[in-house]
Amino acid sequence: MKSDTKPIEAPAQSDPDSFETHRTRYETLVQEKNWEEARPHIVRALAIRPEFAPAHNQLGIYCFHENDLGQAETCFKKAIQLDFGLIEAHFNLGSLFQSMGRMQEALPHFKEVVTANPEDWETYNRMGMCCIALKAKENAEAFFSESLRLRPDFLDPLVSLTALYMEQGRLPEAGALLKEGLKAHPGIPQLHFTLGLVLKTQEQFEDALGEFREVVLRDGDNAEAFNYLGECCVALGMEEQAEPFFAQAAKMDPEMSPAVFNLGKLYHDQKRWDEAIVTLEEWLRQETGEIVFAEHAPEDDGVHGLVYDMLGTCYAQKGDYDRARELWEHALSLNLDQTEILEKLEWLPQPLLRPVSLTIDD
The missing domain is CATH 1.25.40.10 (Tetratricopeptide repeat domain)
Known part of the structure; x- marks a missing residue:
């Protein structure tokens, strides 16, 4: 007011x-x-x-x-x-x-x-927020840009304009804007985090790693940043460095399913079958409410099927072929077009038939 x-x-x-x-x-x-x-x-x-x-x-x-x-x-x-x-x-x-x-x-x-005072950067920002609510994104961009031109260190329009660019897939523009913002606001975790997301989406993993590192140095409770650090490490072939980041994220927020999934997949890829089983089944508990899998299969999102597939591999490697078969069949129930799983099922030893007695009881 x-x-x-x-x-x-x-x-x-x-x-x-x-x-x-x-x-x-x-x-x-x-x-x-x-x-x-x-x-x-x-x-x-x-x-x-x-x-x-x-x-x-x-x-x-x-x-x-x-x-x-x-x-x-x-x-x-x-x-x-x-x-x-x-x-x-x-x-x-x-x-x-x-x-x-x-x-x-x-x-x-x-x-x-703004007609009376064309230099009123605060009001231009408010106009941009109104336009966002009204889904008038082109006008919003113009108002946020003018607010930022008048006051380059004003954080609100910078954040809003960045979100608009990201929503429209204009990642290079979003990244350039965030880098300028960090010159005026060095060390703000929110800006480092968003820049990390932009760089990660562009597969610039090494640069993204640096931004997420800045986040956790300033905000040690940011579980998402730890998870993204792990994902960047995996993308760079640094699996050993990724594990503590995923583990930290899952420890800080046990309900953070992406970190639990990433940790379980990492254990699977490293052939650490017991740890993979515990972690991936915990992910399923979070996602479906069931210990192993839901009574009614969810819509296939590609992730559930992958988890059932990985669990099947873990149990098969441990010699529990019945459980492996159950999990792989469940993966197929989500998506029948999975040739690799069909081949795995064919590879499994066939279950032994129960012997039939030929003795006639008196």
Whole structure:
């Protein structure tokens, strides 16, 4: 919320109940953020001069702080009705509408603000946020870009514009923007994390590794960053270095299924069958609620089938062919077009038939 108060000195020996006295008093109290004591002076000033738009704006701010949003809207609209050029009231009414999710109504008031003050970087950012909510992404990009041009170190539009670029697959632009942002905000984990994601998606794993390392150095509780560190290590052929990262991520957040999956797959690939079984079955518990597999097969997403396949291999290597067969058959129930699993099933020893007695009981 923006106030239009300017410090003024009360005239000597002024009337204690005059408009100027109450105005001077409430402006002083507003600057001190003492809204409770300011309110009666605002009300009294309006009783004396109901046409004074700035006081309606101030009363609107008070109502907003009190969460009386309906009355705040009335006050801001009254201020604008009395003085359409009162830019603070336009900003406040726009901000109120934005907070209430009424983005379409907010935009015209923000437009009045930037028309009067083209250097208002904060309002351009708010306009961008409104456009994002309205799915007007081209306009949002323009507003965020202008906000960032006016205030290059303003973090909010940088983050929003980066998210927009990433959503549109414009990864080089997102990366360049984040690198510029880190010059103004060195060491912010959020920026390093997002840049790491951008670089990882572009398969620039070594650079991504450096960004995720910066994240965990500054935010040691970021389980996602530890998991991504592991994924980058695997992509670079550094499986031994990946294991502690996956393990740390899974330890910090036991419900973080990507880290549990990655750790189980790593154990499988390293032929550590017992550890792979424990870890992959834990992943299935998290995903399906069952110890081994769900009663009703989920839609095949490629991951569940892979887990059943890996578990089948683990049990086959341990000599538990019945369990291996069960798991591989379950993988096939998700996707019949898996030639490799069919070949594995053919490779398995056939179950022994129960001998049939030819003796006739008396």
